[in-house]
Amino acid sequence: MRATIRDVAKLAGVSIKTVSNVLNDYPYLTPATKEKVERALAELDYRPNISARNLRRGRTGLIALALPSMRSPYFAEIAHLIVKEAETRDLTVLIDCTEGAREREQLVAEGFRSHLIDGMILQPWSLTAAYLRNRPDRTPLVLLGERLQRSADSVAIDSRAAAAAATEHLIGLGRRRIAVIGAPPQSQGAKRPQESGRRQQGYTDALARADLPFDPALVVHQLEHSPEGVAAAVDELLASAGDFDALFCFNDRVALGAIRTLHSRGWRVPEDVAVVGIDDIEAARLSTPSLSTISPDKQMIARTALDMLVERIDGLDRPARRVVAEFELVPRESTLGADGAGQE
Structure with a gap:
């Protein structure tokens, strides 16, 4: 049978009110009393009724x-x-x-x-x-x-700062024709997350700071996040700007799909095209090659x-x-x- 607060009070030799004060972290308790009650709580494996406590509140x-x-x-x-x-x-x-x-x-x-x-x-x-x-x-x-x-x-x-950091990483490696997959098309309006627009801004910020020209042919407005959609976006990029040497994807799922498609089309990563994503999902650490990425502090x-x-x-x-x-x-x-x- 599950222990009650009355059982704890009896074992500790204190009142039910004192046990309640310990459970609710009442500050004005002597160390000896608190220790005695906590010992009884542990011995009886007492677990407070959270539902009842919430109901009272x-x-x-x-x-x-x-x-x-x-x-x-x-x-x-x-x-x-x-x-x-x-x-x-x-x-x-x-x-x-x-x-x-x-x-x-x-x-x-x-x-x-x-x-x-x-x-x-x-x-x-x-x-x-x-x-x-x-x-x-x-x-x-x-x-x-x-x-x-x-x-x-x-x-x-800050998606804009994160995208700039990803792009600057590629620039720092000597890449100059940096393509993007995931930019938000104007027609999508509010249906697209605001982060996508800010990530494109971060990308262009980094290009400007490095005195690199912005080339619209390097930007693919991906609409479909399925594997087929990612493959179509990569193929569009290869057709419109086949001389790119780096690829920034607005999330890791797209980046991993892009790497797979590039490999299937005969492109080597990173020798021919360096690829970076955002999110640092678990698969980014397990893929071949492992994926460079922006890692948000998810715990925070x-x-x-x-x-x-x-x-x-x-x-x-x-x-x-x-x-x-x-x-x-x-x-x-x-x-x-x-x-x-x-x-x-």
Whole structure:
């Protein structure tokens, strides 16, 4: 039978109130009393009833996490880290996949039109700033990514700076004809993540600083993220600008698919074309060649998102805050070659 707080109090020789004070980190307890209660808690393997505690506080202990896709290794890693961070705060995460659809994102932003969740973390692709400002539900909300970052608390890397760092890495290796896959076409409008536009800006920033001309033929507006879509984007690039010597892809999935396509077309990586991505997914370390990439501090993103959400759940009232997460360039074989890449 599961131990109760009454059992703990009896074993420790204290009142039920004293046990409750220990469980709730009441500051005015003598070390001897606290040690006695903690010893009893351990001996009985007592586990507090989180549901009952939340009920007393008017909470459910549930939060929602809504991401555009769970097929994306990056989003899967972020989801895993957020779930682990939530566990340390006695929170349970309900995960939803929006596919970037506005209707689905609105449903999340409205707290799933229920009172079952205490807060939510959302990576928006289609919502507008006006909608978030006027949303009917005021459930605490934290945004991932740079889109709509002034509409609610948000955390993301600086995509423009990250893209510039990736491009400068290629320039530093002597590459001068640097192609891009993943740039957002104008016709997609709000359907495309804002990060894509900022990554193209970072790419052009780096070219300008190195006095390298911008060539539109080197930029491919990839619309489809399937393996076939990546192959089509690479083939388009080979047809329009076959003399490129480097390739910057706006995420690692595209970069890995591009490497495969280049190999199948008789191009060597990195001898003929150096390739770099963004995200540092696990497959980037396991591929052949291993993929040079921009590595966002995913742990910081998950921890910061939970910190800001819990603050809002606890009633913090202040203007929306933007936190810029750290990132680092991780050079590997796809740009340095097997001899130049260090061991991780």
